[in-house]
Every structure is written in C-alpha cells, then in structure tokens.
C-alpha cells in the first residue's frame with residue numbers, strides 16, 4: 055500500500071512535471087510563431103495592409119509589378135515579349151515605402167540593377183528570352199533578400 059502510494063505520488067509528480075514542460079514548450083513556440091508573423095506583417099506581407107494609412111505607394115507598385123511579371127511570364131513561355139515597355143516599373147526609385155528607412159543607397163542600387171535586368175530583357179534576342187527573364191526576376195529576389203523576405207517564395211515561382 056505504501057509502495058502503491060509512493061508510486062502514485064511518483065506518477066503524479068512525473069505527470070505534473072511533464073505538463074509543465076509541455077506548457078513551457080508550447081509557450082515558447084507560440085512566442086516564436088508570434089514573432090514570425092509579426093515579422094511577416096511588419097517587414098513585408100503580401101496580404102495585410104501594412105500601415106494604418108493604407109498601403110504605401112511602393113507596396114501598391116510592387117503588387118502591380120508582381121501581376122505584370124506573371125503575365126510577362128506567360129508571353130515569354132510562348133517566345134514573345136509584351137509590346138509595351140512597362141514604364142510604371144521605373145517608379146521604383148520614387149514610390150514612397152511603408153518604412154522610410156527603406157530608402158537607402160543600397161535600395162537604390164538594387165533598384166538600378168533590377169531595372170538593368172528589365173532593359174536587358176527588352177533588348178534580348180529571342181533565344182535568350184527565358185534566361186533573361188529569370189535574371190530579371192532574380193533582381194526582385196536579390197532586393198527582397200535585403201529588404202523584404204516575406205514574398206520571396208512567391209517571387210521565385212515567377213521564374214520559368
């Protein structure tokens with residue numbers, strides 16, 4: 055009987071410590087998840103509006119570039135280029151970002167090399183359309199690695 059009680063006590067203690075560990079673990083993974091989702095929505099989310107005043111000029115431009123690039127992709131797969139050069143993309147240098155800290159010489163550098171990729175695509179011989187398109191999309195990814203990791207997965211899917 056004493057043995058049984060002892061065992062029971064042991065079982066309860068073990069159970070209690072197990073539950074404590076479980077709770078602690080789930081709390082820390084909750085914290086991690088919260089930190090991640092916070093990072094996603096503040097650094098760069100493709101879904102939620104990022105600031106209380108609505109989406110920034112740059113965020114709207116990005117969304118539109120994303121849609122246009124997806125339609126370029128379909129044309130390029132057929133060996134064609136869109137007829138009109140997307141002038142809108144040039145606004146990347148002037149559109150206001152959500153976070154003013156984004157506007158740095160590093161950002162400008164990525165924006166310039168991204169636009170160089172766009173020019174190269176438009177000057178591309180037919181047999182290099184696909185590779186030049188992928189280089190252009192890599193220009194999006196390069197900048198995003200520095201400034202806005204959230205949408206990288208989506209952007210990579212644009213590659214052919």
Ligand code: HEC
Pocket residue numbers: 097098099100101104110111112113114116117119120123150151152153156161162164165166168191193194195197198201202205209
């Ligand atoms: C020079 C850097 C740079 C380049 C190049 C760039 N992006 Fe972005 N992108 C950003 C930044 C910074 C943001 C965050 C904008 C903001 O919140 O104001 C962003 C935001 C986005 C978003 C989220 C928009 C939203 O709804 O909040 C998408 C999607 C996106 N970019 C796709 C692209 C695609 C596709 C390309 C290439 C065709 C591209 N980006 C090229 C820096 C860049």
